[in-house]
Amino acid sequence: ILAQARSGSGHPLPWAMGKSKGGGGSKKAGKRAGRSGGGGTKRGGGSQGGGKKGGKGGGKGGADAAQNSYSRKDARAASRAKRKKVAHGGDEALDAVRLRLKVKVLQRQISRLREDAPVEERCKLLQEVAQMSVAAGNSLPAIEAFQEILRRQPTDPDFVRTELLCLLMYNSCLDEAQTLAEGPLFAPLMAAIRDGAAVSKATASWLAEQRVRMAVSTCLYTQALIEYISVRVLKEHKKTKKGRKDPAVAAEAEAKLKNRLELAHRRNPFISEFVAFSEAFRKHFPEGAAGPPDKQETVGQDALLKEALRYLDDCGQLDVWLDTDEIVAKYLRNVLFEGEETEAGGGDAPPLTPLVEPLSGLGQRWMKARQDALELWLEEISEESDGDGTGEEASGEEEEEEEEQTKQPEKGLDESTSDSEDGDLEEDGEETEEAHLAAAEKRAELREKARAAMLARSRAAKQSKTKATTSA
Secondary structure, eight states, X not given: OHHHHHHTOSSOOGGGSOTTTTTXXXXXXXXXXXXXXXXXXXXXXXXXXXXXXXXXXXXXXHHHHHHHHHHHHHHHHHHSOOOOOOOTTSHHHHHHHHHHHHHHHHHHHHHHSOTTSOHHHXXXXXXXXXXXXXXXXXXXXXXXXXXXXXXXXXXXXXXXXXXXXXXXXXXXXXXXXXXXXXXXXXXXXXXXXXXXXXHHHHOSSHHHHHHHHHHHHHHHHHXXXXXXXXXXXXXXXXXXXXXHHOHHHHHHHHHHXXXXXXXXXXXXXXXXXXXXXXXXXXXXXXXXXXXXXXXXXXXXXXXXXXXXXXXXIITOXXXXXXXXXXXXXXXXXXXXXXXXXXXXXXXXXXXXXXXXXXXXXXXXXXXXXXXXXXXXXHHHHHHHHIXXXXXXXXXXXXXXXXXXXXXXXXXXXXXXXXXXXXXXXXXXXHHHHHHHHHHHHHHXXXXXXXXXXXXXXXXXXXXXXXXXXXXX
């Protein structure tokens, strides 16, 4: 790593990009780097750029190298949601500073190691650097550290291959990920996992067996995801003349994709269930729901559930799946849970893998998330069925009724019109009689009111006369 950073090959590491000792250099060193076209000296920075006022070649070379190496990361970060701002002096800011300082200390320790130092010691430090870089959000230095570990330890006793494969997928390095998944590190495991006894005999402890199973699940789902991107997103099978004209090529590609998905689903059905119904499961399993690594053996159903959470949450593969396109979740539901092949093969089996009683705390949370997912699933199916058939049936019935009304015989129409006219005349006569009666009643009421008013006036006049005589 030190040699790569000094020579300028590979991606620049954080400690090799600083302005001070790591890559800033002095003014003269920068000029020397500029004269040499960015090749650089030990302290001048070379391809990382010279000093603050160094030569043009060194500065431009360093800027281009940094821009080219981090362009993919920047593009991916820009496509995601904006990162929330971290308050200066807050807990998150302090944790980020601590991680950066720890990474620098470890990198100094690695640089001070002798070439004949034990491989285990160097790989242990590299593994710590990679894990801390991932925690700090710097995945490219972590990829380089894991690749260096595999170069020094080809057998990979610590199973860093799984984390490396997830990081390659997270950074859209599909070719490198496919090469690693089909390489010698995963091929023996794929053959051994077919027999459960073979894995337990080949591993010396439950922790090693857990690593093997996690590696197999990651490899299967990674291959399925790469195949999905190739067939459904990039549509590489249609880029050839035969693929554009021959529909058999497209059918073969779809069959291969479905086969990959079914293999991964049989290995761990909870991973595909989480991805297919992520909208419901994310409410019950937020980020960090997997928890710390197990200190004791976990078997059975809980082992598969924790494996699913580690793959999707800790390794960040849920975002990778959902970032492919907008219909990946619906495609998984159609292929794995709604397809005719699954129903025919499973008979009366439910589409979702049943949870075994008694349920642990993790199993109960999964059951609640599944209930919410089923409700959303049923709503989606009902909306699709309503949009497909009910409107057409209703319009067809209305058209039939209109046709029946227009096809009535003429005689029937004449009879109905004459009957309606007679009925209207009778109703008009009844209405006139009722109007006359109402008018007579109103007149009688008015007469009575007038009489009462006249009597009241005569009484008032008599009373006023009596008062006047008495006063006189």
